Amino acid sequence: GGFYRWHRDSRDASFRKLTALCYLTDRDSDGLKGGETSFAPPSLDLLVRRGPLREANARGLGWLPTVQRPRRGRAVVFDATMPHRAHRVRRGRKLALNVWFV
Numbered sequence: 001g002g003f004y005r006w007h008r009d010s011r012d013a014s015f016r017k018l019t020a021l022c023y024l025t026d027r028d029s030d031g032l033k034g035g036e037t038s039f040a041p042p043s044l045d046l047l048v049r050r051g052p053l054r055e056a057n058a059r060g061l062g063w064l065p066t067v068q069r070p071r072r073g074r075a076v077v078f079d080a081t082m083p084h085r086a087h088r089v090r091r092g093r094k095l096a097l098n099v100w101f102v
Helices: 043-049 055-060
Strands: 004-007 018-023 037-040 064-068 077-080 082-085 089-091 096-101
Touching: none
Parallel strands: none
Antiparallel strands: 004 082, 018 077, 018 096, 037 064, 037 082
């Protein structure tokens, strides 16, 4: 049932520059339900900074996040200041390796 709310891995690039998220489990073959990672576009960064951004609010703005579904062996590399969240795992177990580049 683990998840993370909207957050950034770094407030500015002087601390962490990039995040690499490597999935170790697979949504299809491991029977995982949920566990996706969503990314907010820069235009919504201010909303994320002011408080939790709920998906209902995002839909009201006509926006849906970019979503990555867990696939074993896939690595997602992104700017550490980009707002993102991990969706709740509804079934199974999600394993991932997180690496930060400074």
